Amino acid sequence: MSRPVPLADVAAFDxxxxxxxxGFGCAGxxxxxxxxxxxxxxxxxxRAGGAGGSSAQSGGELYLGGGTPVQxxxxxxxxxxxxxxxxxxxxxxxxxxxxxxxxCDGSVEHFEWFRGLGLTFEESxxxxxxxxxxxxxxxMWLGENAWPYDRLATPVPRGHRPSTEGYxxxxxxxxxxxxVAEAGVGTHTDTRVTALVVDDAGRVVGVTARRxxxxxxxxxxxxxxxxxxGFVDNDRMxxxxxxxxxxxxxxxxxxxxxxxxxxxxxxxxxxxxxxxVEVAYTALPAMAVRGMLVNGLGRRxxxxxxxxxxxxxxxxxxxxxxxxxxxxxxxxxIPAQDLWGVRPTHAAQTLEExxxxxxxxxxxxxxxxxxxxxxxxxxxxPYFHKSARWLRPLRxxxxxxDPRLGFGDTVGEQHTGxxxxxxxxxRTDPDGRVLSVPGAPVPGLYAAGRxxxxxxxxxxxxxxxxxxxxxxxxxxxxxxxxR
Amino acid sequence: MSRPVPLADVAAFDxxxxxxxxGFGCAGxxxxxxxxxxxxxxxxxxRAGGAGGSSAQSGGELYLGGGTPVQxxxxxxxxxxxxxxxxxxxxxxxxxxxxxxxxCDGSVEHFEWFRGLGLTFEESxxxxxxxxxxxxxxxMWLGENAWPYDRLATPVPRGHRPSTEGYxxxxxxxxxxxxVAEAGVGTHTDTRVTALVVDDAGRVVGVTARRxxxxxxxxxxxxxxxxxxGFVDNDRMxxxxxxxxxxxxxxxxxxxxxxxxxxxxxxxxxxxxxxxVEVAYTALPAMAVRGMLVNGLGRRxxxxxxxxxxxxxxxxxxxxxxxxxxxxxxxxxIPAQDLWGVRPTHAAQTLEExxxxxxxxxxxxxxxxxxxxxxxxxxxxPYFHKSARWLRPLRxxxxxxDPRLGFGDTVGEQHTGxxxxxxxxxRTDPDGRVLSVPGAPVPGLYAAGRxxxxxxxxxxxxxxxxxxxxxxxxxxxxxxxxR
Numbered sequence: 001m002s003r004p005v006p007l008a009d010v011a012a013f014d015x016x017x018x019x020x021x022x023g024f025g026c027a028g029x030x031x032x033x034x035x036x037x038x039x040x041x042x043x044x045x046x047r048a049g050g051a052g053g054s055s056a057q058s059g060g061e062l063y064l065g066g067g068t069p070v071q072x073x074x075x076x077x078x079x080x081x082x083x084x085x086x087x088x089x090x091x092x093x094x095x096x097x098x099x100x101x102x103x104c105d106g107s108v109e110h111f112e113w114f115r116g117l118g119l120t121f122e123e124s125x126x127x128x129x130x131x132x133x134x135x136x137x138x139x140m141w142l143g144e145n146a147w148p149y150d151r152l153a154t155p156v157p158r159g160h161r162p163s164t165e166g167y168x169x170x171x172x173x174x175x176x177x178x179x180v181a182e183a184g185v186g187t188h189t190d191t192r193v194t195a196l197v198v199d200d201a202g203r204v205v206g207v208t209a210r211r212x213x214x215x216x217x218x219x220x221x222x223x224x225x226x227x228x229x230g231f232v233d234n235d236r237m238x239x240x241x242x243x244x245x246x247x248x249x250x251x252x253x254x255x256x257x258x259x260x261x262x263x264x265x266x267x268x269x270x271x272x273x274x275x276x277v278e279v280a281y282t283a284l285p286a287m288a289v290r291g292m293l294v295n296g297l298g299r300r301x302x303x304x305x306x307x308x309x310x311x312x313x314x315x316x317x318x319x320x321x322x323x324x325x326x327x328x329x330x331x332x333x334i335p336a337q338d339l340w341g342v343r344p345t346h347a348a349q350t351l352e353e354x355x356x357x358x359x360x361x362x363x364x365x366x367x368x369x370x371x372x373x374x375x376x377x378x379x380x381x382p383y384f385h386k387s388a389r390w391l392r393p394l395r396x397x398x399x400x401x402d403p404r405l406g407f408g409d410t411v412g413e414q415h416t417g418x419x420x421x422x423x424x425x426x427r428t429d430p431d432g433r434v435l436s437v438p439g440a441p442v443p444g445l446y447a448a449g450r451x452x453x454x455x456x457x458x459x460x461x462x463x464x465x466x467x468x469x470x471x472x473x474x475x476x477x478x479x480x481x482x483r
Numbered sequence: 484m485s486r487p488v489p490l491a492d493v494a495a496f497d498x499x500x501x502x503x504x505x506g507f508g509c510a511g512x513x514x515x516x517x518x519x520x521x522x523x524x525x526x527x528x529x530r531a532g533g534a535g536g537s538s539a540q541s542g543g544e545l546y547l548g549g550g551t552p553v554q555x556x557x558x559x560x561x562x563x564x565x566x567x568x569x570x571x572x573x574x575x576x577x578x579x580x581x582x583x584x585x586x587c588d589g590s591v592e593h594f595e596w597f598r599g600l601g602l603t604f605e606e607s608x609x610x611x612x613x614x615x616x617x618x619x620x621x622x623m624w625l626g627e628n629a630w631p632y633d634r635l636a637t638p639v640p641r642g643h644r645p646s647t648e649g650y651x652x653x654x655x656x657x658x659x660x661x662x663v664a665e666a667g668v669g670t671h672t673d674t675r676v677t678a679l680v681v682d683d684a685g686r687v688v689g690v691t692a693r694r695x696x697x698x699x700x701x702x703x704x705x706x707x708x709x710x711x712x713g714f715v716d717n718d719r720m721x722x723x724x725x726x727x728x729x730x731x732x733x734x735x736x737x738x739x740x741x742x743x744x745x746x747x748x749x750x751x752x753x754x755x756x757x758x759x760v761e762v763a764y765t766a767l768p769a770m771a772v773r774g775m776l777v778n779g780l781g782r783r784x785x786x787x788x789x790x791x792x793x794x795x796x797x798x799x800x801x802x803x804x805x806x807x808x809x810x811x812x813x814x815x816x817i818p819a820q821d822l823w824g825v826r827p828t829h830a831a832q833t834l835e836e837x838x839x840x841x842x843x844x845x846x847x848x849x850x851x852x853x854x855x856x857x858x859x860x861x862x863x864x865p866y867f868h869k870s871a872r873w874l875r876p877l878r879x880x881x882x883x884x885d886p887r888l889g890f891g892d893t894v895g896e897q898h899t900g901x902x903x904x905x906x907x908x909x910r911t912d913p914d915g916r917v918l919s920v921p922g923a924p925v926p927g928l929y930a931a932g933r934x935x936x937x938x939x940x941x942x943x944x945x946x947x948x949x950x951x952x953x954x955x956x957x958x959x960x961x962x963x964x965x966r
Contacts, residue, residue, distance in 0.1 A: 093726065094729065371847075374846065437748045438749055
């Protein structure tokens with residue numbers, strides 16, 4: 001369905017606007033709002049029944065810094081250079097340095113843009129490793145204070161959370177959609193874009209779409225912005241480009257089918273880093289940090305106080321399955337609200353029993369715990385440099401948690417404990433222009449969010465996808481509007 | 484330079500043939516020969532001063548099986564199903580099953596095709612792990628007899644080597660180029676193809692090229708076959724698609740610039756698995772197998788009797804640098820010809836000394852060797868399942884070899900010990916037709932070799948790139964000729 005339609009084949013356009021935005025997640029919403037504010041007549045086409053997309057399913061964390069009012073109120077000094085240093089390492093290697101520089105330099109202003117949507121942020125810090133704090137705290141660590149990043153710059157927390165309980169993506173999208181509507185942007189829901197319309201000169205001048213069995217054509221006087229999301233819901237594309245996610249759970253609204261990427265690539269648009277993925281291993285950080293994460297050989301492989309996305313990537317490439325090993329004292333020290341109802345799956349007086357139950361090499365846990373304890377007694381971790389705050393020799397009795405239980409999953413064949421989405425996509429310039437393989441912009445075509453390859457290299461940190469989706473979505477909207 | 488040229492912009496064609504083949508490595512040579520044999524008038528355009536390409540720089544191993552005369556003479560029974568089972572696992576996960584099935588089913592016939600070029604194969608086996616045997620033996624193991632592959636099917640060696648000393652790629656290309664010339668195929672060397680020529684209907688009808696400052700146009704009456712190789716020599720493409728290879732040495736003739744991939748992608752052709760790479764860690768298998776490979780944490784990470792490409796992929800993703808640890812008895816048991824002049828870089832009476840010299844966590848080598856010895860004494864390796872043939876407790880004095888010394892490299896900043904090439908490329912059907920993003924063939928356009936994504940999933944085994952390049956090159960040539 002990604003084959004472009006020649007303008008000559010379009011008998012008549014059913015609708016027309018200056019800027020057409022395809023997809024109403026955070027990137028599409030940001031693009032639509034800024035295009036409208038730049039004076040354009042804007043229409044958003046959304047395949048689902050309403051705005052939201054995968055953004056609305058997310059935790060709602062926003063990676064922002066450089067000295068936001070929240071950071072200042074909590075007592076942290078930050079600047080764009082320190083933020084850049086952290087993200088270049090944590091999202092790298094091989095980040096898009098030009099986009100990342102803009103993102104960091106513009107971060108305080110971007111925070112104010114979110115406040116302008118009506119979002120509020122509590123001026124308090126959640127001070128322990130977590131996928132998502134069980135509190136309303138407005139600020140959280142996202143790996144800045146864990147080795148090796150703690151050595152790059154003075155660690156400063158930059159995870160900003162709109163004030164709500166639990167997942168906050170819905171709130172972000174609720175406010176964004178309301179602001180977009182108030183600004184006078186039109187939205188056609190239940191409208192699936194099927195192809196780009198291209199004129200003789202190769203300019204994208206509209207799209208074809210389908211709504212409730214009806215074929216429609218939309219003309220874009222100034223530009224089309226693709227904000228269709230990634231391709232985690234398209235197994236064919238995963239096989240071709242990002243097989244790491246095959247067979248795992250998806251972080252999406254079920255509609256991240258890569259259609260925008262393929263519609264543009266069919267025109268000769270370039271892609272970038274199509275194999276890069278975000279992946280979350282559902283181990284509970286509050287458990288892992290108090291004990292250890294071991295792989296299928298009974299060996300540690302990461303500092304357990306790392307941002308959970310870091311231990312997730314590491315876990316994905318370990319001989320599996322992985323386990324969280326705790327002792328009784330560690331388990332009992334976890335605040336109840338951080339347990340998410342997860343309980344140990346195995347308990348034993350000796351490590352030998354656990355080696356047998358978990359089918360680990362004989363002696364493996366014995367050796368791993370002995371080495372850990374030897375160093376932990378001195379507050380050291382020469383292998384992975386977990387902070388002394390969390391180091392303590394482990395003593396019988398022991399408990400093991402199946403990480404697949406994290407976030408309330410049922411352990412079984414159907415769950416691997418990994419959930420992810422794709423980070424690769426169309427190559428765009430910092431203003432959202434879609435670039436062709438030879439390097440020139442495809443006239444009339446823009447993109448933002450996970451339909452594009454954004455600031456990321458090999459790594460990922462929570463809040464950088466909503467972050468770069470909105471940041472570069474805004475820029476794409478302004479550029480498409482002709483500003 | 485990858486932007487397609489409309490036919491209307493070509494004033495006149497300077498040359499014309501039925502089939503134009505771009506690139507004279509093994510895939511281009513195979514395509515040209517079979518197109519000619521199918522009755523087509525064929526012209527090969529090669530950017531370098533003569534035939535060869537990266538194929539001529541290679542070791543010349545060919546992954547073939549299913550019961551070749553060499554296998555039979557040496558005393559091994561093989562069949563296509565066993566070959567498929569091994570390759571599906573070793574090149575996987577996520578191999579191209581359709582192509583792989585054809586490759587295995589056609590392997591005995593393909594072996595005869597190589598003999599038809601005038602290549603001979605000694606009927607003898609080199610029976611130890613090696614990148615390249617120091618003998619003329621015609622058959623070698625390529626991981627079939629190492630865990631976990633030894634459990635999939637009865638292990639059978641399938642590495643076929645044309646009879647020569649050392650690297651054999653030059654011999655293969657020498658014979659292929661001679662056969663192509665004898666068949667009446669024309670070759671224009673020093674001719675760099677700059678763009679595809681496309682008619683109004685979207686059919687590829689020729690190419691533009693540059694030779695010694697002169698711009699030329701070539702018409703292809705039936706089809707153009709892209710056999711331009713991979714993109715390991717193009718750092719921009721590596722950054723965008725296969726960053727694992729950035730900063731490492733390249734296995735190529737220096738001209739694998741991805742130009743064919745980009746010329747086709749600019750037309751909307753689909754790519755597949757652009758992040759997949761072959762990588763060779765230059766550790767000497769003869770050393771590693773008699774001791775252990777440890778990572779920068781002093782821990783083993785692989786069975787050292789694995790195909791060296793397997794330990795290479797594993798090493799690339801370990802915390803580095805990696806080391807080979809041996810004891811005196813192991814070192815002295817290595818045949819001189821397998822040492823390639825490489826000597827240990829460190830020697831010590833105790834593991835503690837080595838931990839300090841190599842900057843490994845204190846106690847790490849002590850624990851690793853203790854666990855290894857505990858099991859090796861019983862002929863077991865519960866961690867990685869190295870064959871009992873190579874298991875023996877290690878005893879002082881110890882020697883350590885810097886794997887970057889393998890193959891005669893100088894240890895230094897400029898060498899990382901990793902050398903690789905790219906496996907991703909254009910999506911083709913089994914007859915070499917280049918497929919567009921929407922899935923239909925691009926009319927008139929074919930591709931083979933490392934300009935395409937072939938049989939490989941995530942893995943690689945020596946001889947599968949020359950193997951699928953020639954096998955699917957032949958099919959592409961026949962198809963382009965209209966057969």
